[in-house]
Amino acid sequence: MEKLTPVLALATLISAFGSSFQYGYNVAVINSPAPFMQEFYNETYTDRYDEPMGDNLLTLLWSVSVSMYPLGGFFGSLMVAPLVNKLGRKGTLLFNNIFSIVPAIMMGVSEIAKSYEIIIVARFIVGICAGLSSNVVPMYLGELAPKNLRGAIGIVPQLFITIGILAAQVMGIRNILGNNTGWTIMLGLTGIPAVIELVFLPFFPESPRYMLIQKGDEKNSRKALQRLRGWDDVDAEVEEMHLEDQSERAEGRLSVVSLLSQRSLRWQLISIIIMNMGQQLSGVNAIYYYADSIYGSAGVNEKDVQYVTVGTGAVNVFMTIAAVFIVESSGRRLLLLLGFGICCGACVLLTVALHFQENVSWMPYISIACVIIYVIGHAIGPSPIPNVVTTEMFRQSARPAAFMVGGSVHWISNFAVGLIFPFMEVGLGAYSFIIFSVICLVTLIYIWMVLPETKNKTFLEVSQMFAKRNKTEIKVGDGDLPLKDSKESLDNSERSTAF
Numbered sequence: 001m002e003k004l005t006p007v008l009a010l011a012t013l014i015s016a017f018g019s020s021f022q023y024g025y026n027v028a029v030i031n032s033p034a035p036f037m038q039e040f041y042n043e044t045y046t047d048r049y050d051e052p053m054g055d056n057l058l059t060l061l062w063s064v065s066v067s068m069y070p071l072g073g074f075f076g077s078l079m080v081a082p083l084v085n086k087l088g089r090k091g092t093l094l095f096n097n098i099f100s101i102v103p104a105i106m107m108g109v110s111e112i113a114k115s116y117e118i119i120i121v122a123r124f125i126v127g128i129c130a131g132l133s134s135n136v137v138p139m140y141l142g143e144l145a146p147k148n149l150r151g152a153i154g155i156v157p158q159l160f161i162t163i164g165i166l167a168a169q170v171m172g173i174r175n176i177l178g179n180n181t182g183w184t185i186m187l188g189l190t191g192i193p194a195v196i197e198l199v200f201l202p203f204f205p206e207s208p209r210y211m212l213i214q215k216g217d218e219k220n221s222r223k224a225l226q227r228l229r230g231w232d233d234v235d236a237e238v239e240e241m242h243l244e245d246q247s248e249r250a251e252g253r254l255s256v257v258s259l260l261s262q263r264s265l266r267w268q269l270i271s272i273i274i275m276n277m278g279q280q281l282s283g284v285n286a287i288y289y290y291a292d293s294i295y296g297s298a299g300v301n302e303k304d305v306q307y308v309t310v311g312t313g314a315v316n317v318f319m320t321i322a323a324v325f326i327v328e329s330s331g332r333r334l335l336l337l338l339g340f341g342i343c344c345g346a347c348v349l350l351t352v353a354l355h356f357q358e359n360v361s362w363m364p365y366i367s368i369a370c371v372i373i374y375v376i377g378h379a380i381g382p383s384p385i386p387n388v389v390t391t392e393m394f395r396q397s398a399r400p401a402a403f404m405v406g407g408s409v410h411w412i413s414n415f416a417v418g419l420i421f422p423f424m425e426v427g428l429g430a431y432s433f434i435i436f437s438v439i440c441l442v443t444l445i446y447i448w449m450v451l452p453e454t455k456n457k458t459f460l461e462v463s464q465m466f467a468k469r470n471k472t473e474i475k476v477g478d479g480d481l482p483l484k485d486s487k488e489s490l491d492n493s494e495r496s497t498a499f
């Protein structure tokens with residue numbers, strides 16, 4: 001049994017803190033200082049043009065500032081494949097820090113420079129950083145970890161994303177940095193994990209698998225493995241990598257275009273797209289980006305909003321840890337159905353509660369309960385499970401392409417919500433949540449009708465479950481189907497992105 005060596009543990013912590021943590025931090029960071037930042041937008045505009053900014057322009061600029069982040073994430077996820085092959089996994093993570101440190105400085109000086117454009121551009125760049133991190137950290141860690149630790153280590157990035165969100169919420173407390181003078185520092189803080197990663201990660205090994213398979217450098221690959229495992233005899237593992245290399249070469253890698261045209265994978269692909277859309281369009285980031293204004297309109301006392309927000313973030317961290325334990329026993333399908341069901345119900349109830357809050361004194365408490373229940377629902381299913389299922393529905397050779405499709409849909413949907421929600425909120429008020437509940441319901445129905453349970457299933461079995469719908473026949477021994485690796489590789493690349 002291989003154990004967690006200090007080298008492996010530290011490499012995991014440093015890369016998860018330097019990259020995944022930042023991803024979560026930037027999701028939530030502009031939530032609590034929003035009023036001060038908007039005031040700054042307005043003041044800057046007034047200084048320049050001698051008239052106050054109109055309401056519509058402010059809403060527009062603000063939603064652009066919010067949604068540049070997922071847009072950057074989309075471009076980042078497109079850059080993953082070329083970068084990881086050229087610079088390596090660790091190399092990409094180090095290089096990626098440019099996309100964090102530069103915008104951190106930009107956001108830090110935006111107020112002095114009297115320019116909100118700087119913030120908007122910086123949000124885009126830091127989004128690229130997130131799009132890269134969300135794919136590269138799980139890939140790097142998956143390749144460092146010995147097989148028996150891959151599952152546990154694979155969850156660490158997801159956990160650090162939720163911790164990053166929580167950290168941003170804590171920093172956003174009015175007495176800490178969520179105030180008139182602190183918000184630029186708060187935005188700039190994202191550069192610190194990047195600097196820490198840049199200083200310490202070079203002391204840790206590059207992925208041995210990358211060095212052996214992509215670079216053909218067996219000597220250094222061996223050295224890296226010896227450091228990671230804490231013993232000298234790594235022949236068996238090196239041999240295993242050689243074998244994996246050969247079988248992968250024989251099987252070939254599926255490009256996105258050939259994945260799209262594979263009939264035997266069509267409904268698996270549709271399922272990935274629907275799940276990722278459902279995950280984002282269910283409004284989870286609307287909840288995070290706009291949590292404060294939701295609590296505000298829910299009638300929570302302005303001073304207490306910040307603590308409720310921090311509490312929500314803590315619940316999210318806690319439920320992510322819990323999901324790790326539940327997912328293996330309950331299966332994926334049940335958690336997805338349960339999660340989307342809870343989110344749907346919470347949105348309906350939230351709408352009702354917001355509608356009646358003027359007249360009924362205890363309604364605001366119901367609203368807050370709804371938000372918390374929603375966060376719980378999302379953390380047990382819709383957040384973590386789609387990536388797990390993606391891993392399980394596609395074999396090794398199709399997986400990178402499947403993740404790229406899933407990742408792009410994830411970031412585009414995230415972008416759409418960030419851009420549209422502020423307008424929805426203005427136009428529909430409390431009724432915006434009805435739209436989210438409908439999306440949850442539609443996703444739930446799709447999962448119920450189409451998605452099979454993939455827990456402990458081999459790739460072949462999953463293909464057979466989809467065969468009728470795909471109108472293909474699955475023959476055992478068909479060259480198209482790898483029969484051996486499916487089970488163990490289930491656990492290794494999962495859970496790369498959060499919500």
Ligand SMILES: *[C@@H]1O[C@H](CO)[C@@H](O)[C@H](O)[C@H]1NC(C)=O
Pocket residue numbers: 042043052053054055056058
């Ligand atoms: C901008 O500031 C001015 C002056 O303080 C204020 O009257 C106006 O309502 C503000 N505009 C927006 C869109 O908040």
